[in-house]
Amino acid sequence: MIKSQITFKQLEAFSFVVDTGTFRAAATALGTTQPNISSRISTLEAALDVTLLYRDAGSVRLTTKGKELLERTRDILRAGEALLEAAGRQELIEERLRLGVTELVACTWLQQFLRLLRREYPNLRVELEVDLSRKIEERLWEGQLDLALQNGPFAYQAAGERMLSGETYVWVSNEEIAKGLVGGNSVARFFNRAVLTHARHTAAGRALHDLATERGYDVGKIVHSSALSACLPMVSEGLGAALLPKSLVKSELDQGRLRTLDADWTAPPLEFFARFNADRAPRYVEKASEIAASIRPIAAKDS
Known part of the structure; x- marks a missing residue:
């Protein structure tokens, strides 16, 4: 019977080798060894009596039959997840x-996201990377990340988004600086001292x-910082x-350590997205994006 010939691990290995580009990268992503991945692919090819991949000096290419069977493979893997979800398991x-995730997400609502994700998938292991949005986008594009919680603008379009x-911006300072400011609400008065903000290449920085x-x-x-928390x-x-983004300084404002400043200009709001590769992502990745959207619904007002 088919159950003795083909396993989910073999199909998973096939899918991950295609997505990551090499047997070694697939092994790393799946938490196993390169020989194990190679064995699973070879066993799958033998069971199907087809060649799925061309091996070329460490890289791989899909054969014509491999391209045909890849989507069927993804469908089977997603169906397996759907079965477990329907059974409540x-x-x-x-x-x-x-x-x-970006630093702003990590400093604000990441913990809430992870709690809800664990409630939905108790045994899902999360490998977290915190970096600049453009770096995260590169990793997502290269297939090194499954899900990105990040702000635009973007260089590449994601199939799942x-x-x-x-996130709105506010001008802030401590009490002493605030009391010494003169000149109405003009941003010019801030330039008598240092002006701290996002990194130079970010939308707000530019x-x-x-x-x-x-x-x-x-x-x-202007003092640009790639680490907002350092500001x-x-x-x-x-x-x-x-x-700075209002959510980042909310606690300091609530406790009186910082004050908001009137200004005749502020940076445009940051637009945030949950992004993933919908054409190859497992169902739990899409579900994770839904959890992010439930925490940060676009109809909600920033607080």
Whole structure:
């Protein structure tokens, strides 16, 4: 019978080798060894009596028959997940989710996301990467991540994408700096000291730099940081004013360690998305994107 000839592990190995590009990368993604992956593929090819992959100096290419059977393979793997979900046995899904998030997500709602994800998939192992959005996008494009929770803009279009609620920016400083500001609500008054914000290549960083150039402010006063959390102690200690996402500074504002500042300009809101490769992602990846959207519904107002 077919059950003695073909296994889910063999089909999974086939799918992952195609997605990652090499037997070694597939072994790493599946938490096994390269010889195991090679054995599973060879056994699958023998059972089907077809050649699925061409092996070329460490890389692989799909054969014509391999291309034909790849989507059927993905359908079977997804159907297996669907069976477990229908039976209410998601705890039997013992897979790995390679998750990439930006620092802002990690500092704000990531823990809530992980709690809900664990409730849905108790034995799903999460491998977390926290990095700049452009780095996360590169990893997703290369097949090194399953799901990205990140902000735009993007260089590549993802086949699976859910828009999440955005993040608004606010100007903040400590009490001493706030009391010493004069000049109405003009952003110009912030440039008497350092102005802290996102990294230079980010949308907010570029927007602030363009504003300063347009209005004749000293762009040398802008202190760009790729680590937003590092800005908090600097602005709290009085280095200057900061343009930061509101959710990042909410706790400091609530506890009175920082104050919001009136300004005649602020950066456009960050647009956040849950992104994945829908054409090859397992069902649990899409479900994880739905969980993210439930936490950050686009109809919700930033608080």
